[in-house]
Structure formats: structure tokens, C-alpha cells
Amino acid sequence: MKLWIVFVVCAGFLIGCSGDKRSPLESPIYNVDGDRIGTVTLTEEAQGVGVKIKAEGLEPGPHAVHFHERPECNGPDFQSAGNHFNPKKADHGLMNEKGAHTGDLPNVEADESGKTDVELTLSEATLRDGQTSLLRDKGTSFVIHSRQDDGMTQPAGDSGERIACAEITVKANEDPTTDPTEADKNKE
DSSP states (O other): OHHHHHHHHHHHSSSOTTOOOOSSEEEEEEETTSOEEEEEEEEEETTEEEEEEEEOSOOSEEEOEEEESSSOOOTTTOGGGOSBOOTTOOBSOTTOTTBOOTTBOOOEEEOTTSOEEEEEEETTOBSSSSTTBTTSTTOEEEEEESSOOOSSSTTTTTOOOEEEEEEEOGGGGTOTTOOHHHHHHHHO
């Protein structure tokens, strides 16, 4: 009887019996110079994944933000993150009737001092196992772009260069202060 209760409790939480903590999940955001400029915090919610973005050092104005298909933030251009996270093979754009990618989010606004502090919801995604999990395979990445997303243009909304990136993995909670570029150097 007690074993059954433990199983039900573990199955009901994202913190599984293996000690794998998935929610909340906080990852550091780095700019093209390798400076840590903020954090993205993901939380499993009934309506999807809550996304809290806190960053500074951005150009004032609107910026596109998306989740990309690989957990790789190799600077200076972050092309290693791959394309938008799109496991359902949809078109890009929140305004596109044939879209959107699972990783498409509304634009965020950086204030006059270059800061943004916003909470969004990624309704198609999950942190649990499955096709639309941001943690499937090895994980994904979160990318901030230089311009706003127009919500329609393929494949990325004419959102400009990738100017900041965070690797989204289960291990992100283990050491959120680790600079991913330093970790890459240590692998060599």
C-alpha cells in the first residue's frame, strides 16, 4: 500500500523519484560577448509553460523571443541553437493561421534602460516528457533577437540577429552561474 502511494505521489509531480527537478527551471541568459545579462525561469502550469524573462543590457524597444531546437548557445551568433522549436512542423508566427511554432512567443519590450521583466505563457509546450517538451532529447534554448517578430514572415518573423541565449536543460538548475562558453572550453 505504501509503495503505491509513493508511486502516485512521484507520478503527480515533475520532481520525479529520480531527483530530476524540472519545475521551476532557471537558466542564465548570456549575450554575444559571453556576459550574463539575466535569467529565464520556466514553470510547468496547467495551461502550458510559464516563462519569466528578466534581462538587462538590451537595446530599448521590442525584441523577439523564441525557443530553439538545440541546447547550444555558442557565441557570438548563437546559430548553434538551431531553428525554432517546432516539433509539430507548423509555420512560424503567432498571427499565422497555419502557425505557430511551439517555440514562438510574443515580443518583449526593453525599457529605456535596456531592461525587461516579463511573464509569458508558452501554451503548446511542457516540461514533462513528450513531443512538445522543452526538455526532450537534450533540451532546447531560449533566444532573444535584435528586432521584433512580425508574427508572419517565414521562418523566423524577420526578427533579426540572435543577441542573447540560454540553454534549457534539466541540468540548468544544478549550477545556474556556469558560463556555457567556459564549459565548452573545459570539454576540449
